[in-house]
Amino acid sequence: MAGLFDKQAETYLQARPTYPSEWYSMLAAHTSHHSLAWDVGTGNGQAALGVAEHYEQVIATDVSEGQLSFAMPHPRVRYVHTPESMTEDEMVALMGGENRVDLITVATAVHWFDLTKFYKLAKRLLRKPGGIIAVWTYNDVVVGPEFNTISERLREKLSHFRSADANYAIDGYRNLPFPFESVGLGHEGQPMQLEIPKELLFEGYLKLVKSSSAFVLAKEQGVDLLSEEVIEELESSWGGPSEVRTVTFKVFMLAGTVAK
Template sequence: MSKLPTHSLFFIPPPSKVSLSFKDYFSRQASNYAKYRPGYPDELYSYLTETATAHTAAWDCATGNGQVAIGLAPYFEAIYATDASASQIANAFPHPRIRYSVAPAGASELPDRCVDLITVGLALHWLPLEEFYAEVKRVGRPRSLFAVWCSDLFQVADATPEIAALIEELYNLILPMQPPEVQLVHDHYQTVPFPFEELPAPTFRQSVQWTPEMILGCVSTWSAVQRYADVRGWDGLKAWGDRLSAAWGDPAIPLTVCWDIYLRVGRV
């Protein structure tokens, strides 16, 4: 069996070893990404753990700041978390079981057949699929689990008509600016090629308690919002946030915000 890499917590290779061609919409706001992007429900990680055939090691590709890697850490002996953005990795959440490294999706530098689970949370649409799928088949052990997922747009539960209208206004404002790859998310990844032995997968419901400040912080990390701000500046979004706070009542009191998570899961 190939030897796994040693557990240095962070590994950032020289620029010559990292692909510079990946579509990078997130490095500029990596600190906000770490602060405001939510994790995923425990039920998702329990499902992945139960469906995986072993729990020695997992690879979380396009890890960002490690939201998925942190969620997997209680269940796997070692987590190898990679991202093409050095800025994202520099802002990653440390954990003794996680080894972070800067690497493109198609060149993880992990040994052959070394992991029992490979995950991509809300990032498959950014990856070069042919190269990445070849890497999945190289790195995954026989019958290892491959799982990808995406989510719907969020809604505020029990929103007043004014709050609901403001959320709809936000989407009408920014969605025309989204990169074309995001359509794959709206299709719940069902139109993405999936050359694996596919398994039935459940849908999960994510609920968080957010204030208007947290909503604006999260959406500020979206690729569509970054493109909107590049063209029109941040003033319109800040004004929208002020109106949301006014409609909220007490903006310090969080409300329930929720969305659905859609998976595709298969055996390597």
């Protein structure tokens, strides 16, 4: 995934939703200690900041230097660029050794990872017993029946430029391998379903589309999926550029611990 979101890093920061504070309280209640958390694929730190409210230190890592350049500072968050060339042992050393991480979070990113390697590393790093890993993603934005009918046509066109790895997210992580013991917050094959409400102007919706990897890949191939005609149709259905709509992001979470 290195470089996949570099070009639209600023748009990503502006368009993507923040995650509810209750989620971090819920996850923190399931860990036996609150010393160290690792936010993987942190991007601009959207999840790291919430995690930092419950843990003494958060190491927030990403392969994208472009995303990290927009990371939001916090006194308990340490942002680290981790290129794909980093070895497993180097990652363990970065975390201070094995069995030290109380919480691992991956917000809307784990589907881009080499899952076999990542899960092996996660099992080395998680505190045993008492450490947990939580991954989540959103795959749809519900606006309203009329708008959703029109936007679905755009989603279909985007799908032709979507990486195969993104299918895990499109399927709501229902098919995502997750070899961890359930802690009651979703499990392999049956993620916990959550929602994020967010108020958006139409411009915000357009930025959301433009922040997707599929949109950028299409544009690189000379295909502009947001033509003037498409934008006009979407804007009319939205209710105009000044209309504020409450949209709902559909979220799917899996959380677990290393089996005894």
